Amino acid sequence: MKKRLLSVLLVGTVAMSLVACGGGGKKADSGDSGSSADSNKLTVWAWDQTFNIKSMQMAADEYAKDHEGFEVEIIETGSDDCQTKLTTCANAGDYSTMPDIVLMQDNSYQKYLKSYPDAFTDLSDMDVTWEDFGELKQAYSMLDGKHYGVPFDNGAVIACYRTDILAEAGYTIDDLTDITWSRFMEIGQDVHEKTGKYLLMNQATDGDLMMMMIQSCGANLVDEDGNAFIVGNEVVEKCVDLYAEMIEKDVVKLINNWDEYVQTITTGQTAGVINGNWITATLMSTEDQKGLWEITTMPKVDGIDTATNYANNGGSSWYITSNCKNKELAMDFLASTFGSSTEFYDSILPETGAISCYLPAGESEVYNEPNEFFNNQPIFSTIVEYSSHIPEFTSTPYHYESRECINTAVGNIVDGADKDAALKEAQKTLEFKMTE
Amino acid sequence: MTKKNKSASQRRLIPTYIFLVIVSFISVFPLYWMIAAATNTSTDVSRGKIIPGTYFIENFRNLISQQPLWGSLWNSFFYAILTTIVCLLICSIAGYGFEIYHDKAKDGLFSVLLLAMMVPQVATMVPLFQMFSKAGLLNTAVGFMMPMISTPFMIMMFRQNARAFPVDIIEAARIDGLNELQIFFRMFIPTMRSTYAAAAVITFMNAWNSYLWPKVIMQDNSAMTMPMLIANLITGYVTDYGMLMCGVLFCSIPTMIVFFVLQKQFAEGITGAVK
Numbered sequence A: 001m002k003k004r005l006l007s008v009l010l011v012g013t014v015a016m017s018l019v020a021c022g023g024g025g026k027k028a029d030s031g032d033s034g035s036s037a038d039s040n041k042l043t044v045w046a047w048d049q050t051f052n053i054k055s056m057q058m059a060a061d062e063y064a065k066d067h068e069g070f071e072v073e074i075i076e077t078g079s080d081d082c083q084t085k086l087t088t089c090a091n092a093g094d095y096s097t098m099p100d101i102v103l104m105q106d107n108s109y110q111k112y113l114k115s116y117p118d119a120f121t122d123l124s125d126m127d128v129t130w131e132d133f134g135e136l137k138q139a140y141s142m143l144d145g146k147h148y149g150v151p152f153d154n155g156a157v158i159a160c161y162r163t164d165i166l167a168e169a170g171y172t173i174d175d176l177t178d179i180t181w182s183r184f185m186e187i188g189q190d191v192h193e194k195t196g197k198y199l200l201m202n203q204a205t206d207g208d209l210m211m212m213m214i215q216s217c218g219a220n221l222v223d224e225d226g227n228a229f230i231v232g233n234e235v236v237e238k239c240v241d242l243y244a245e246m247i248e249k250d251v252v253k254l255i256n257n258w259d260e261y262v263q264t265i266t267t268g269q270t271a272g273v274i275n276g277n278w279i280t281a282t283l284m285s286t287e288d289q290k291g292l293w294e295i296t297t298m299p300k301v302d303g304i305d306t307a308t309n310y311a312n313n314g315g316s317s318w319y320i321t322s323n324c325k326n327k328e329l330a331m332d333f334l335a336s337t338f339g340s341s342t343e344f345y346d347s348i349l350p351e352t353g354a355i356s357c358y359l360p361a362g363e364s365e366v367y368n369e370p371n372e373f374f375n376n377q378p379i380f381s382t383i384v385e386y387s388s389h390i391p392e393f394t395s396t397p398y399h400y401e402s403r404e405c406i407n408t409a410v411g412n413i414v415d416g417a418d419k420d421a422a423l424k425e426a427q428k429t430l431e432f433k434m435t436e
Numbered sequence B: 001m002t003k004k005n006k007s008a009s010q011r012r013l014i015p016t017y018i019f020l021v022i023v024s025f026i027s028v029f030p031l032y033w034m035i036a037a038a039t040n041t042s043t044d045v046s047r048g049k050i051i052p053g054t055y056f057i058e059n060f061r062n063l064i065s066q067q068p069l070w071g072s073l074w075n076s077f078f079y080a081i082l083t084t085i086v087c088l089l090i091c092s093i094a095g096y097g098f099e100i101y102h103d104k105a106k107d108g109l110f111s112v113l114l115l116a117m118m119v120p121q122v123a124t125m126v127p128l129f130q131m132f133s134k135a136g137l138l139n140t141a142v143g144f145m146m147p148m149i150s151t152p153f154m155i156m157m158f159r160q161n162a163r164a165f166p167v168d169i170i171e172a173a174r175i176d177g178l179n180e181l182q183i184f185f186r187m188f189i190p191t192m193r194s195t196y197a198a199a200a201v202i203t204f205m206n207a208w209n210s211y212l213w214p215k216v217i218m219q220d221n222s223a224m225t226m227p228m229l230i231a232n233l234i235t236g237y238v239t240d241y242g243m244l245m246c247g248v249l250f251c252s253i254p255t256m257i258v259f260f261v262l263q264k265q266f267a268e269g270i271t272g273a274v275k
Helices: A002-030 A049-066 A079-092 A106-115 A135-140 A163-168 A181-195 A208-215 A234-248 A258-266 A279-284 A327-336 A342-352 A359-363 A379-389 A399-414 A419-435 B003-038 B042-046 B056-066 B069-100 B104-117 B121-134 B141-148 B152-162 B167-175 B180-191 B193-209 B212-217 B226-233 B241-261 B263-271
Strands: A041-046 A071-076 A101-105 A149-153 A157-162 A200-203 A252-255 A272-276 A293-296 A316-320
Touching (some): A049 A071, A079 B121, A208 A272, A208 A399, B042 B241, B069 B152, B121 B141, B121 B212, B141 B193, B141 B212, B167 B180, B193 B226, B241 B263
Parallel strands (some): A041 A071
Antiparallel strands (some): A157 A272, A157 A293
């Protein structure tokens, strides 16, 4: 036994030294782990195998048809992990491990662009007609009039309703199209009384619904100079009132986390969902609800001049890092696929469900095809059309911080706290977070 | 003891057993649920179905078509076993040294070491990354294990246990002509088997489950480990719960096996090695 243990330990030591050498060898083989030194290859960080990664792979295949030998190496990196890595690289002052192209969430990008401007490449001179993307979508990846990203994934907000539940209460999708939140509340109460189901649900732990309501008015929780603007913000106060009232009147069901959110959909406890259009993928995974769902615009805030029925939630764009060794290739690749090709967008739609922000793509036949799951509505062209109406608002690098502050305030108000005090607290917290 | 007494004492145990059954159920249920979920479709899982289904093969196929399961399993095994062996060797030598050859200066050094335990790993990540990147250790096994092979906790554990190691044996061994290294390898290690087992379980699990550091330093798809693979399964717009649970199952089995195999020694090692 003694000998055996001793030998195991010795073998371990030998193995370690071998690996130390082997590891070094491996490193030399694969070259630099970050951006690709090969003149015809680009490395990409992205997440979601069936969506972003697949779209990127298809773009590469498409591009390789005219550019022999071109290839991309996609390293699966979750959005949060991508941000951790970027922060680590930036703080270490060493971007050499960054890839050529990186996918980032629209809502978090501004913070990284402002904190680490030297991590990204200015794409303003790229061969892309920027006006072909919605104005708001462009704004997410812009700073001082310069373009840094190629918009990809569409985050236009849609309202999805179960038409069977609506019919049970005597309503159709038209009754919920282009309405205000007050009208929505009336219908919601009625639906709850007649069917026992809620017209909408929302995660109590994230403030997405509040943000969508506020931003659908072209407003945000910051003023034009980027300072926290919650107290005295007419839009915010109105939205808070509406939201609290909806909870009180059993129109919105509050749930705790994302898993429960999905469960509420699959078990048919909710008659409606309002979220970024990427939610359609979750709906469509519940096959036995095929034909029961339809989509329309979200309600708009009452009594606000700038209010619209359109907002954005989520979405992402492609960025070229400053570490990219072959910027011309990367720019040409992105410009000729994601930046300008309706054929490309047509080809990825049926495969991945990735809906374009590129407005001309919405006019194509593929985008206008009826979707069986949504009772034969042509949802893709509808969504692209919605995205052209989303109002612009002052963006802030502190999107997630402001969302958290307003959500905490709303939660407290719903629980009975004084509204003014809660909003003041939120204003103070946000101001503090902005100094961090 | 009369029959009456016996049944009375048995009756007194009933609440204890009920309590134990409830606690066992609470600990085992998540494991059961994980296995059941791995055999159901995503929609069924989200609808709360807890009876095992027939969808396991499909979930498994989806998993291996989307993720490099075998490569990640191999990487995780390789890095975790290597880390465990090297960590045990280094930390036990250190712990042994601190206890057996102890003097004032070493005690002072040991306090510094304990202080290092208070520094969270995230705080050292940026400088570590900088060092490792400059040294060309990204995507290598050495890069993976280096920050993990010498932990204050392990050194402390070995030092505490070395305290119970009889000094007489060392004296006797010295008289018999063994040198210090031989004493360590021939006397200390065999006597401290259960401490090693406990340390091995802890180190293996830490290495197997480590996420943040590998995620930063292992930047190649081919260097992916199991926790990184699991994380990738939940980053998409749609979570396939069945496939996710299938992945989690594969990630949990090895740690379960290691624990079950070394369970007895683990318990002994935690409570004190030398009887």
